Amino acid sequence: MFKLKQMARAAALVAGIGLGMAQSVMAAPISVSVVGAPLSVNSGDFFSVDIVVSGITTEIVSAWDIDVAYDPSLLFADSFTTYLGPFGGFGFTDNDVDFTIPGLIDAYLVSFLSDLDLTDLQCPGAVCSPSLTIASASFTALADGSPLVELVNWGDTNDVKGADNKVIFGNAPEPVPEPASLALVGIAMVGMLAAPVLRRRKDAAKA
């Protein structure tokens, strides 16, 4: 029964994703940001920031790998907390944080839960939160100044994964919604059609 309930929720989520595609003009892009950094600090100040994934109303987060950069002459990284709850809690995730490089926090998390279970956790009632806080970092200011805490190095070594192990932010081109132009859709689909033809023709030329 539990599984059926989960599957129903997953189905609803999938339907939601489909709806999201159809209404892509309305959907916000998925983004990952640092939230809560003060504009200025005095030496000895303590503050925390959150790492937030936004725009995931029709998506789950299943794994992530991020680099948080800061000025090590201005800030000291006290701690980095990964929020395990949405990913199955302790025991059902593989995660770690690395402070080895001055000015850089390298952290990752991989959930051991299935997409269905993650859907149940992150999208209760088949309604996903528009944003998910995945981690927090705490700093102490070493001097007066304007602290800059940012996410860097997106690409092969840093990204955010969604359902079915697809990259939802970082590695793949950002899903920037454009006007739902039928012509653009048509061009894309013609490309899909042309690809196998071109492959076959190339093979034939080799023969």
Place this chain on the structure above:
Amino acid sequence: MSKFFSANKKLLSRVLLSAAVAGAAGAAQAATPFEVDVSTAINRGIEFLATQGVYNNPSSVGDDGASGLAMEALLEKRASGIPTDPPQGYIGATATDQGRLRTAAAYILDRVNNTSFYAYRDGQWMFALSSYALTGGPDKSTLAPANASYQTIKQAMDSLVDRTIAAQRQAPGFPQPINQGYWCYTAANCEDSSTTQFAVAGLAAAKSFYSSNKSADDPFADAARVTAIDAALARSRTAYELNAAVGSDNASCFNLSATERGHGYNSFNQSGYRPSLQQTASGIYIQLFGGANINTPMVQSYMQWVKNRYRWQDLDNLGNFWSGNSMGYYMWSSFKAMELLRQAGVPPSAGNIGPNEFGTLPAASAPACVVRQENKEPATFARPAVFGAGAVGYYAGEPKGQYFDFAHQLISMQCANGSFTCTGFPGSWGDSAQASHNSYALLVLQRSTGGGCVDTDGDGVCDDVDNCPAVANANQANTYGDARGDACEPRPLVSCDLDTDGDVDSVDVKLITALRNKPASVNRKADIDGNGIININDARACVLKCTRLNCATQ
């Protein structure tokens, strides 16, 4: 199994996608000018046969005509118009063509149990019926549910196969292998190759049918008949090896190399016929259907014989007594044999001939043969007027080779009404509507192999659908889901069981994340997606393959 089944799944999806975008962006035109004209020629040729009543029930060509050849040609029409694209089969055909195929199939289902063995017709009916059935053609329950005269597809195929094998020369009546494996016209009273080539082609296609797990009114799978067919095909292969002969009817190109061999219209042992172009060409595919491959010495000997005398214009004096009549069949059989070799993908060993070498040897080059023809140069031809205006160079850029030689020759031969019997027509058998010649022409233009099953690696999967045709892999495992099965995969095969303890669990995932963001060279097994870097994408990919819930360890 048959190429039709897999190919038409792709075709169907492309058709649906085409429909989806038609209103938005129009269809992509990827065909070359030559392919466009070939497509036009195919459509005109099919329409010509249709207007002659060949696809009717009863067929205008009668029980002993070329109705099966014409039906195969209709099944192998390309919906896209591009000859290298998948054949339409039944399911991908237009409503008009489906109607034609239904009446053509109904005719066969009605007539099989009202006829007795006749090699030409039964061979054609076997490959046409197999291709029709494997691509979703309706069975008796749809075509003629209340007519007791009709058989189901499986019943008709069983009858055709059983009586064909029964009519083959074999022990105990013919105890010597050199006398076995042949058919005559309606019985086993001669060693005729023109009939044997049809019987073999039909049985090879029936093997595709019986190897399939598909069904219509009855399931097609029949392991016992596959075994019986394999034995019959092996007998024919042996006969073509034992009766391999030297020489030709053309004295100027009599014997050109020490190892070349060929086959004439009857076995050399019984008749003394010297090899001919068309019977030597069909002898290549007869050996392939019997289990040989490109590096089998006698296959090479037959290929040498044809290569040394290659022609695309006519058969000159290389066709025994039926040089003009046999041109269409020579074109199909020789192209089909080379196409089967290309599908098998077995590379020729050092010094052996490959499947793309017919026409590459100039007439004066050793061994010299004055009637040998080189490949045509596409850029030197103007467009045949029947297709519209086009100056010399209209086909520039088209690849040279056997396909262009034959296809260009055929489309140049086509009349405005679609019959391939105008400019340069070398003559044929004069059968009703020239249905056999016109069908051969269509089958060449469509690169047809006639639905026959060559199973080079003997794993039970025909080469045309085998994801690794030269290496036995009955399970068709394909980790990457690409065109190559694991048995042919040059990349290291991925497995999330990194610790090789027989399952996938959190230990394996953590072995990957321990190497996070390192190059794949550190441990290629951990680069699950093969992108050259080990990262969380690989880790999460393996989570989704965990043996137990939540990647629990045992």
